[in-house]
Amino acid sequence: xxxxxxxxxxxxxxKLASKVGPNQTFHENIAVYRFDNPTVxxxxxxxxxxxxxxxxxxxxxxxxHQNNYAALTCLLLSPAEAIDLEVSAASREKPACFLKxxxxxxxxxxxxxxxxxxxxxxxxxxxxxxxxxLESAARHCVWRLxxxxxxxxxxxxxxxxYYRELLYHLxxxxxxxxxxxxxxxxxxxxxxxxxxxxxxxxxxxxALTVEEMARIACMSTSSFHEGFKAATSKSPLQYIKNIRLxxxxxxxxxxxxxxxxxxxxxxxxxASQFSREYKRLFGYSPSQDLSRFRNL
Numbered sequence: 001x002x003x004x005x006x007x008x009x010x011x012x013x014x015k016l017a018s019k020v021g022p023n024q025t026f027h028e029n030i031a032v033y034r035f036d037n038p039t040v041x042x043x044x045x046x047x048x049x050x051x052x053x054x055x056x057x058x059x060x061x062x063x064x065h066q067n068n069y070a071a072l073t074c075l076l077l078s079p080a081e082a083i084d085l086e087v088s089a090a091s092r093e094k095p096a097c098f099l100k101x102x103x104x105x106x107x108x109x110x111x112x113x114x115x116x117x118x119x120x121x122x123x124x125x126x127x128x129x130x131x132x133x134l135e136s137a138a139r140h141c142v143w144r145l146x147x148x149x150x151x152x153x154x155x156x157x158x159x160x161x162y163y164r165e166l167l168y169h170l171x172x173x174x175x176x177x178x179x180x181x182x183x184x185x186x187x188x189x190x191x192x193x194x195x196x197x198x199x200x201x202x203x204x205x206x207a208l209t210v211e212e213m214a215r216i217a218c219m220s221t222s223s224f225h226e227g228f229k230a231a232t233s234k235s236p237l238q239y240i241k242n243i244r245l246x247x248x249x250x251x252x253x254x255x256x257x258x259x260x261x262x263x264x265x266x267x268x269x270x271a272s273q274f275s276r277e278y279k280r281l282f283g284y285s286p287s288q289d290l291s292r293f294r295n296l
Contacts (some may be wrong), residue, residue, distance in 0.1 A: 007054070007074060009054040009097075009099075009143075010054035010055055010071070010094075010096075010097050012098035012146040012147065012150075013057050013098070014034065014097055015033070015150060016030040016032045016127055016146065016149055016150060017033070017034035017095070017097060018148075021033065021034070023220065025149045025150050025239070026155030026159065027149060027159040027163060028102070029101055029102040029103075029104055029158075030099065030101050030102075030149065031157070031205045032097060032098075032100075033097065033098050033099075033100075034086045034095045035096045036091060036092045037091070038087055038089065038090060038293070038294070039087050039090075039253070040084055040087070040189065040253040040254055041084070041085050041087070041250075042082065042084050042085075042246065042254075043077065043081075043084075043085065044082040044105075044243075044246035044247075045199055046133045047079060047103065048076075048078060048079055048102070048103040048182045049076075049077040050075070050076055050077070050100075050101045050166070050170055051069075051070060051074060051075040051098050051101075051266040052073075052074050052098060052099040052142055053070065053072070053073055053074070053098045053131075054071055054072075054074070054096075054097045054098055055073050055089075055096045055097065057087060057088045057089035057090065058086065058087055058098065060075065060086070061084045061086065061246060061282070062082070062083040062084075066228050068131070069085075069131045070131065070184075072134050072139065073131040073133055073134070073171075074132055074134060074173075074175075075134075076178055076179060078178075078182060078260050079193075079196065079197075082242075082243055082246055082247075084246050084249060084250055085098075086112075091135055100114060100169055101128070101163065101166060103167065103179075103182070107163070107164060108120065108171075108179075108182075108183050109169055110165060111171060111184060112166065112171070112172070112180060113185065114253070115168075115171060115172075118121065124259070131173040132173060132175055133202075135169065135173070137169060138166070138170075139212045141162060141169060142166065144158075145159060145162040145166065148162065161293065172191060188223075188227050189227070189231060190223075191217030191218050191219055191227075192217055192227050192228055192231045194216055194217060195213045195216055195217050195228070196231075196232075198213075198253065199239070199240060199243060200243075203240055203243040203247065203266065203267065204243055204244065204265070204266050206269070210225065210237065211238055224236075241277060242281065244268065245274075245277060246279055247262075247265075247267075248263060248264050248265070248268075248274070248278070248286075249286075249289065251265060251266075252286060252289075252290055253289075253290070253293055259271065259274065259275065259278075259290075260274075262286075
């Protein structure tokens, strides 16, 4: 098996994924996603996770930015951000696959305690969303992990160690500082996290004002606004707007809703305002985006 080639991971994940969408493996924190047709998948209700991509045909939209995820690159997902993954090329013969490893808080905390002396200072502003490449040692770890997941007996004995090794490589990777920052939770951040969890389901609720969100976080309005922007790089209203637009886009592309239907569903009262803000975020009007995707 040549781990420098681009096919080994997709071939391995294809064997683990019998159906389209998420496929749970023999490890409780690891799932394999498979797609046989171009589509858009929204990952909103998630724990911190590492995604390992197996093909070149996936583009992510997160925090108002677009990122291309090539084969054998990774993405560190923060629970503060929703992400839409646009699969542009896939078929039954050549599905598009990626591995999702949710990050267990206990396993990560234990690892950080043991590796304290290994960490060098890294920029605190390191963001979530950009892709980063798998180093050679990490590729071998993923290969061993994928191989043992195909057998329940092997998985029961081996995956715990390989899963921990994968977190080890992540901690020492380009995104190591961002990974460690996920688990440094102050009292202020706990309040922000409560609001972020609420917004995953209540983003369309126009009654959820900044003042109400600050009350839920047990913070003053000014302190909440400052802390929210530090955690997400956006103001509360900008963050809600991005969630609404991303959800609306996902509804149009995956459920066949019209722009006006999707706009109403996510809380917009004005279709023209929705179209203006949609184009500002995605670079296309809703109708242009639908046509572009259908022509893929």
